[in-house]
Amino acid sequence: MIRDDESIDFSAVLGSAVHDMKNSICLIMQSIENLGNSLVDTDLLSKNNLASVHYEASRLNTGLVQLLCLYRTRLNNLPLNIDEYDVRDLMENLVDTNEIYLKHKNMILEVNQSANLIWYLDADLIGILLNDVLINAMRYGQKKIQLSVYTKNEQLVFKVEDDGPGYPSAMLEAHDMSIQHFDISQGRTGLGLFFARLIAQAHTKGDNKGKISLKNGGSLGGGVFVLTLP
Numbered sequence: 001m002i003r004d005d006e007s008i009d010f011s012a013v014l015g016s017a018v019h020d021m022k023n024s025i026c027l028i029m030q031s032i033e034n035l036g037n038s039l040v041d042t043d044l045l046s047k048n049n050l051a052s053v054h055y056e057a058s059r060l061n062t063g064l065v066q067l068l069c070l071y072r073t074r075l076n077n078l079p080l081n082i083d084e085y086d087v088r089d090l091m092e093n094l095v096d097t098n099e100i101y102l103k104h105k106n107m108i109l110e111v112n113q114s115a116n117l118i119w120y121l122d123a124d125l126i127g128i129l130l131n132d133v134l135i136n137a138m139r140y141g142q143k144k145i146q147l148s149v150y151t152k153n154e155q156l157v158f159k160v161e162d163d164g165p166g167y168p169s170a171m172l173e174a175h176d177m178s179i180q181h182f183d184i185s186q187g188r189t190g191l192g193l194f195f196a197r198l199i200a201q202a203h204t205k206g207d208n209k210g211k212i213s214l215k216n217g218g219s220l221g222g223g224v225f226v227l228t229l230p
Contacts, residue, residue, distance in 0.1 A: 025061045033100045051104035062132045087117035113149035140164035158227040166216035205230035
């Protein structure tokens with residue numbers, strides 16, 4: 001029996017468990033990449049299967065981080081580490097992380113970014129956010145994804161566009177709802193969008209907060225995700 005003075009710090013236990021599970025998932029993803037490199041180009045069925053496994057592992061990894069961050073947010077303790085970063089490094093990490101999936105899906109990722117972009121942000125959380133958006137674009141896109149980074153009105157803008165069918169109307173309507181309004185019974189909790197908005201709004205400058213927006217169309221005719229940071 002655990003006495004009151006020995007009560008478990010659930011946040012610490014959760015953080016430790018997530019860390020261990022993330023390490024295991026990273027090893028799995030490395031094994032997937034090694035296996036993918038050993039396949040011949042004509043083995044399309046195996047490559048497609050590996051791409052699907054890589055996608056699910058990436059989603060699981062993101063979900064674990066979301067779980068931990070959302071719990072800490074409930075404790076009013078969203079872990080933020082704002083520092084000065086070269087946005088180019090963030091983009092290179094995103095491309096490197098998804099290189100195998102892109103290859104297996106036979107998709108083109110076009111990166112357009114303004115030169116010498118230095119910004120204050122939490123690179124880990126923004127990287128997780130953008131990676132989640134990117135792997136979904138790869139899942140539903142057909143042949144091409146466009147990732148653009150630039151400044152507008154003294155704000156930093158990340159835009160992810162794909163040539164897929166676009167966001168469903170329910171998602172377009174729900175992207176700014178609170179998490180309590182998502183219908184879990186319908187199979188879409190909206191956790192990814194809620195998490196993205198949470199991270200965006202945690203980045204502030206004066207009275208300005210970060211934000212996200214969704215629409216369909218854009219230069220590729222599919223879904224368009226936009227993250228704006230002050």
